Amino acid sequence: MLTGSCLCGGIRYEIDAELKAVSNCHCGQCRKASGAAFGTGATIPTASFRFIAGEELLKEWESSPGKRRCFCGRCGSPILKRNDARPETLRLRLGTLDTDPGVRPSKHIYVGSKAPWVEIKDGLPQSD
Numbered sequence: 527m528l529t530g531s532c533l534c535g536g537i538r539y540e541i542d543a544e545l546k547a548v549s550n551c552h553c554g555q556c557r558k559a560s561g562a563a564f565g566t567g568a569t570i571p572t573a574s575f576r577f578i579a580g581e582e583l584l585k586e587w588e589s590s591p592g593k594r595r596c597f598c599g600r601c602g603s604p605i606l607k608r609n610d611a612r613p614e615t616l617r618l619r620l621g622t623l624d625t626d627p628g629v630r631p632s633k634h635i636y637v638g639s640k641a642p643w644v645e646i647k648d649g650l651p652q653s654d
Contacts, residue, residue, distance in 0.1 A: 527540055527541070527542050527625075528540065528541040528542075528545075528623060528625050528627055529541075529578075529623070529624045529625050530605075530618075530622040530623040530624050530625075531622060531624055532580070532583075532597075532598035532600075532601050532603035532605060532622060533598070533601040533602070533603045534598065534600050534601035534603075536579070536580040536583045536598060536600050536601070537577070537579065537580035537581070537583050537584060537598050537603070537605060538577070538578040538579040538580060539575060539576060539577050539578060539605070540575075540576050540578055541570055541574050541575055541576075541618070542574050542576075543570050543571050543574035544629075545568035545569070545570060545618070545620075545627050545629050546568060546569040546570070547568060547569040547632075548566070548567070548568040548620070548627075548629050548630065548631045548632055549566070549567060549568075549631055549632065549633050549634065549635050550564045550565070550566050550631045550633070550634045550635070550650075551564055551565050551566075551567060551634075551635050551636055552564045552634060552635065552636045552637050552638075552639055552640035552641070552644070553635075553636035553639050554639050555589055555590075555595075556636075557639075557641060559589075559595055559597075559604050560604060560619070560621070563640070563641045563643070563644045564634070564640070564641075564644070565604070565619060565621075566619070566620040566621060566631055567607070567617045567618060567619055567620060568617070568618050568620055568627070568629070569615050569616070569617055569618075570615065570616050570617075570618050571614060571615060571616075572613060572614055572615060572616050573614075575606070575616055575618070580598070583598050583599050583600050584596050584597070584598065584599065584605065585597055585598070585599040586608070592609060592610035592611055593607060593608070593609050593610070594607065594608040594609075594610075595607050596608060603619075603622060604619045604621075604622070605618070605619055605622055606618050606619060631650065632650065632651070633650050633651045633652065633653065634646055634650055634651070634652045634653070635652075635653050636653075636654065637652045637653065637654060638654035
């Protein structure tokens with residue numbers, strides 16, 4: 527069982543599934559949403575994600591057609607992304623986990639949009 531929370535602790539959740547497709551996304555939207563050089567995310571089954579507290583604090587923003595970024599309305603922490611075309615899965619922001627997921631990113635994506643000050647030297651595969 528994995529647990530996580532937002533910065534203010536108002537939203538707390540648990541996941542009872544393995545994380546899949548763990549990647550560092552360098553697209554402009556993930557950089558701006560995270561306030562960092564990239565966002566690290568993983569795919570999880572929607573049915574395995576449960577709010578323990580604070581579901582009412584969750585806000586959504588449609589960042590592109592059918593894709594919704596979900597965040598804490600009180601502290602702004604990005605929690606997950608929903609894709610209307612794939613309701614069976616969510617993209618979880620790994621920075622909100624409170625427990626070790628036991629997996630590491632396997633690749634860098636959208637590196638064509640990466641921050642100019644970032645040098646990727648970890649040897650993981652990269653795609654534009």
